[in-house]
Amino acid sequence: MASRYVERFSAKERVLHWFVTIAFFILVFSGLGLYSRLFTGWFDLFGGGKGAILFHKIAGLLFFASSLLLFLSHRKEITTFDEDDRDWVTKRGGYLSREEEHFNSGKFNAGQKLFGIFIGAATVALGVSGVFIWAPTAFPRLIVQFSLLLHGLTFVLAVMFVIVHIYLATIGNPGTLEGMLYGHVRRIWARKHHPKWYREVGE
């Protein structure tokens, strides 16, 4: 029991998470120029608009497959909510006040679960609409037009949620990133943020 650390994510989980992240950012940067002519300059990263579209298609396939796998691999933890999660939601995770709040969270708190579900749903929405946008002349116009709208809307929401995710996983909750980088987190971190999970695995 001398170790200050407790295992949080296996190497497989970590690689998958960073794979999804890299694919996501390739999609964002290659998609920016397609999103608005304000961002045409981003095409240069990919050798022009045609290159950006090619990168976007490849990264799209990789993101769809890997993100879906990430979701399915924590589906059980992420889609079951209990009383303690409800408490987290009513108090907004304690993020809106400077008072210390304590929540009896399991491996993931309610906010993380909701984020996980959102990303899973967004992955499906982006992937399905992406197929219609890929070959617009092969499908009915109304479906393609709606897909362009859905793809743009989901993209915006995903970027906004990911910004919040990055903040909370880094400077917003010091010590959290260690788990995704090295696989283990400090015991005091686990006890503070995920006490129910810590009781199961750490003590």
Place this chain on the structure above:
Amino acid sequence: MGDTRVGFLIDTSRCIGCRSCQVACKQWNKLTVDETRNEGTFENPRDLTSQLYNRIRFVEGDDGKGGVKWSFFNERCLHCGEAGCMKVCPAPGALYRTHEGIVGYNAEKCISCKYCVSACPFNVPRYGGKEEKVSKCHLCLDRVQGGIAPACAKACPTETLKFGRRDDLVAKAKAAKKELYGENDLNGLGVVYALDAPPESYGLPKKPSIPMSIFLWKDVVKPLGILGFWGSIGAMLLHYVTVGPKKLEDENGTQGGDHGK
């Protein structure tokens, strides 16, 4: 645009379906043949292609005496005043408006995203070649800027296709009490029709507009999205300096260590 805007006035009642316009356009633009199939109608080809910038739609109706009444409709890019294709095109210079109000294109700059066909109220742009670059009627930009009429208008034997200054064409048609299609829609279509039947019977939208999803995508989601992006970053920074992070207690301090456990 107003004063210098050119366009067509297409009077469907004069058209005899000879398709000289189709042929003239192909010849001037050096377009190749499309393979077509006989599907039991005189209409041929059945759709615009990357090698066919205008065509005659054959609309079969009842003449009231048990026979067939033909209506002919010249289908092409309408050079909309507010052009859906230009609204969505992500490649600068691929679609552009000239000083004459023409919606021209430069296939070299096209990146083949094919957004333009989804945003076009009339389903006009087509994509051809190995690279699938955009193509459509360019209102004979090259000829018009050289001071000659478009090839299709020149070839038309019945003056169905009248080319000229848009204001003059519209004024003349109104003086002749024609029912006009596209005079004011979408900031005025560059190609205005005098139809002798309701627009729907020619397969035209009754009131042309930018498709709803495209409007929401480009005019609502896009600007709000940019706001949302900076808003999220701003909110996180604000959170950091007001509420602040959930810091861990000092590990060597009284509260935090794991020795007691």
